[in-house]
Amino acid sequence: MFKRAVEEGLDPLAYCDRMEQEFRRTWARLHVSFDDFIRTTEPRHKAGVTELTKRIYDAGDIYEGVYEGWYCVSCEEFKQERDLVHGHCPLHPAIKPEWIREKNYFFRLSKYQRSLLDHFAAHPEFLRPEIRRNEILRLIEGGLVDISVSRAGQSWGIPLPFDPSSVVYVWFDALINYASAVGLGGDPGMNAMFERWWPADLHVIGKDITRFHAVIWPAMLMSAKLPLPRQVFGHGFMTLNGQRMSKTLGTIVDPIDAADRLGLDPLRLYLVKEVSFGGDGDFSWERYDERYNVDLANNLGNLVSRVTAMAGRYCQGRLSATAAGSDRLARLADEVAADYRRAMDALALHEGAAAAYRLIDATNEFIASTAPWTLAKDPGSKSRLEQVLFDGAEAIRLAAVLLQPIMPSSCREILRRVGASANDLRLDRDGRWRTDGERVLVQEGPLWPRYTPKESTTVSDNPLPPAPGTSAPASDRISIDDFMKVELRVAKVLAAERVPKSNRLLKLQVDVGTEERTLVAGIAEAYEPETLIGKTVVVVFNLKPAKLMGVESNGMVLAASPDGGKPTVVTFEAPPPPGTRVR
RNA sequence: GCCGGAGUAGCUCAGUUGGUUGAGAGCACGCGUCUCAUAAGCGCGGGGUCGGCGGUUCGAGUCCGCCCUCCGGCACCA
Numbered sequence: 001m002f003k004r005a006v007e008e009g010l011d012p013l014a015y016c017d018r019m020e021q022e023f024r025r026t027w028a029r030l031h032v033s034f035d036d037f038i039r040t041t042e043p044r045h046k047a048g049v050t051e052l053t054k055r056i057y058d059a060g061d062i063y064e065g066v067y068e069g070w071y072c073v074s075c076e077e078f079k080q081e082r083d084l085v086h087g088h089c090p091l092h093p094a095i096k097p098e099w100i101r102e103k104n105y106f107f108r109l110s111k112y113q114r115s116l117l118d119h120f121a122a123h124p125e126f127l128r129p130e131i132r133r134n135e136i137l138r139l140i141e142g143g144l145v146d147i148s149v150s151r152a153g154q155s156w157g158i159p160l161p162f163d164p165s166s167v168v169y170v171w172f173d174a175l176i177n178y179a180s181a182v183g184l185g186g187d188p189g190m191n192a193m194f195e196r197w198w199p200a201d202l203h204v205i206g207k208d209i210t211r212f213h214a215v216i217w218p219a220m221l222m223s224a225k226l227p228l229p230r231q232v233f234g235h236g237f238m239t240l241n242g243q244r245m246s247k248t249l250g251t252i253v254d255p256i257d258a259a260d261r262l263g264l265d266p267l268r269l270y271l272v273k274e275v276s277f278g279g280d281g282d283f284s285w286e287r288y289d290e291r292y293n294v295d296l297a298n299n300l301g302n303l304v305s306r307v308t309a310m311a312g313r314y315c316q317g318r319l320s321a322t323a324a325g326s327d328r329l330a331r332l333a334d335e336v337a338a339d340y341r342r343a344m345d346a347l348a349l350h351e352g353a354a355a356a357y358r359l360i361d362a363t364n365e366f367i368a369s370t371a372p373w374t375l376a377k378d379p380g381s382k383s384r385l386e387q388v389l390f391d392g393a394e395a396i397r398l399a400a401v402l403l404q405p406i407m408p409s410s411c412r413e414i415l416r417r418v419g420a421s422a423n424d425l426r427l428d429r430d431g432r433w434r435t436d437g438e439r440v441l442v443q444e445g446p447l448w449p450r451y452t453p454k455e456s457t458t459v460s461d462n463p464l465p466p467a468p469g470t471s472a473p474a475s476d477r478i479s480i481d482d483f484m485k486v487e488l489r490v491a492k493v494l495a496a497e498r499v500p501k502s503n504r505l506l507k508l509q510v511d512v513g514t515e516e517r518t519l520v521a522g523i524a525e526a527y528e529p530e531t532l533i534g535k536t537v538v539v540v541f542n543l544k545p546a547k548l549m550g551v552e553s554n555g556m557v558l559a560a561s562p563d564g565g566k567p568t569v570v571t572f573e574a575p576p577p578p579g580t581r582v583r
Numbered sequence: 584g585c586c587g588g589a590g591u592a593g594c595u596c597a598g599u600u601g602g603u604u605g606a607g608a609g610c611a612c613g614c615g616u617c618u619c620a621u622a623a624g625c626g627c628g629g630g631g632u633c634g635g636c637g638g639u640u641c642g643a644g645u646c647c648g649c650c651c652u653c654c655g656g657c658a659c660c661a
Contacts, residue, residue: 297623299623301623303620373617446620446621504658505659545661548659
């Protein structure tokens with residue numbers, strides 16, 4: 001973060017300000033509402049971090065140790081062994097990293113292995129879905145190591161209360177947000193708030209950060225003698241056509257684009273209804289269009305149209321209960337509302353949406369079987385007719401109440417059209433079948449016109465070439481001299497074999513013109529060794545040797561490696577002789 | 584390679600602790616039908632050796648073993 005800010009020529013705080021604005025804009029655009037928004041730069045957060053860190057320290061769970069590793073002076077940060085390129089920082093190949101031992105504070109995570117396992121056993125619902133729980137359980141069972149929680153000599157961060165020369169390390173700091181947001185460590189007023197709100201009922205997080213939330217965070221709280229959140233829920237990711245989204249492949253869907261195409265609420269419904277929450281969900285434009293037409297245009301939208309139209313035509317838009325209502329519809333409605341509530345409480349949002357749709361479907365059937373248009377022809381059936389339409393309108397009202405959290409603005413509009421209030425909706429009060437009252441319905445144009453993609457303008461799901469204008473800013477470009485430092489040469493593959501115990505690495509014997517070399521390439525997933533023999537490829541000739549899985553590699557084969565895809569080795573139409581320089 | 588997950592109709596998926604599921608839903612498709620409605624609605628139908636092989640059992644998508652394929656995580660990706 002700090003580095004990124006510097007790269008963009010911004011003060012870290014200014015950079016954060018900009019990020020915050022972006023987040024807020026996005027949420028506003030997607031109609032995502034929230035009660036609070038906290039950043040780690042806020043005073044209340046600093047207070048919370050100081051308090052919690054102090055408690056953990058007082059519990060004897062933070063001790064001084066030594067952290068050692070490769071340190072790049074230029075980046076001003078430690079580098080993992082595996083991030084180094086031939087022992088050098090990839091960003092600053094000219095400077096030799098130093099092996100530095102730094103005073104560091106560690107959190108006794110290992111001490112909490114037993115307690116964590118006990119907690120998981122006593123509270124099976126603590127971590128969901130089940131898949132995450134199993135993963136984390138095995139991880140804990142496998143043993144925990146103490147973790148570094150501080151960095152020395154950094155300007156950015158919150159100082160340790162017991163040693164202000166060091167700051168709290170990022171994620172240790174960040175997790176405490178949950179507590180600091182509700183007042184931990186604040187003045188008496190804030191503390192009262194903390195007492196009231198903590199522990200949290202639920203943390204909803206992305207599945208990739210489950211470990212922090214389900215292992216480290218609870219251990220921190222245990223150490224500080226604070227209650228744990230009741231549940232951590234690790235949600236899945238969206239894929240595109242079954243593939244992981246990738247920026248470099250261009251296989252990414254911007255929710256704003258999807259919203260612009262058919263409207264925001266259709267997107268929100270898709271995301272909720274088509275994805276079983278907790279698992280990954282797949283998005284495709286075809287399916288999106290299909291669901292839009294079926295769920296919204298044909299079923300819900302059309303239902304609103306037909307009921308409001310008939311009410312207008314046959315009853316001047318005024319309806320009140322006049323006869324015995326539909327028991328079947330009323331019973332189903334209660335059942336649906338109960339299922340909905342159960343599903344939503346369990347975070348099975350897709351089931352909640354499905355429940356609402358059971359009512360919508362049943363209402364379409366109800367209309368077909370009662371045939372108001374037939375009743376309308378018989379003056380004697382007047383009250384029966386009105387009752388049927390009343391029931392239809394009531395079912396729509398109820399469905400809209402249930403779908404309201406998913407499609408807020410659309411449901412508000414539906415409620416308006418069926419003559420119901422959309423203000424201060426409450427599930428326990430408004431989410432039940434009503435048999436009385438008068439409704440004034442209004443008929444207006446389609447809520448969701450059917451969408452027919454034009455052949456020629458079908459949005460492609462194929463990888464798009466990177467848009468022009470996305471190239472790196474001039475300041476990030478290198479000079480020709482820089483490039484010339486890299487010596488690329490044509491090489492012919494003489495022999496190839498798998499590196500034992502590795503499923504990505506191939507060991508290649510190549511002819512680089514002046515000599516033969518052994519090098520290792522991470523392309524085994526895409527190429528059988530035999531198929532490479534005789535091929536002419538491009539290698540980086542002047543790369544320092546490196547050892548991979550015990551094999552020394554003298555050079556590197558050029559290959560295109562898309563995110564989430566398999567590498568493709570760079571070859572020639574007409575192979576030049578080995579040793580030819582490539583530039 | 585290790586760990587985990589998944590393989591059920593053309594597509595997306597449900598199928599609780601094994602037996603009224605000797606297999607279901609939605610979409611797509613075919614046929615029929617109403618006409619209030621956004622060529623929408625409603626009804627009916629075709630279609631699957633439930634990844635493969637073997638086993639346990641009176642009985643297995645549902646349990647066990649082996650295998651195949653796909654996905655995710657970790658290591659490796661010069």
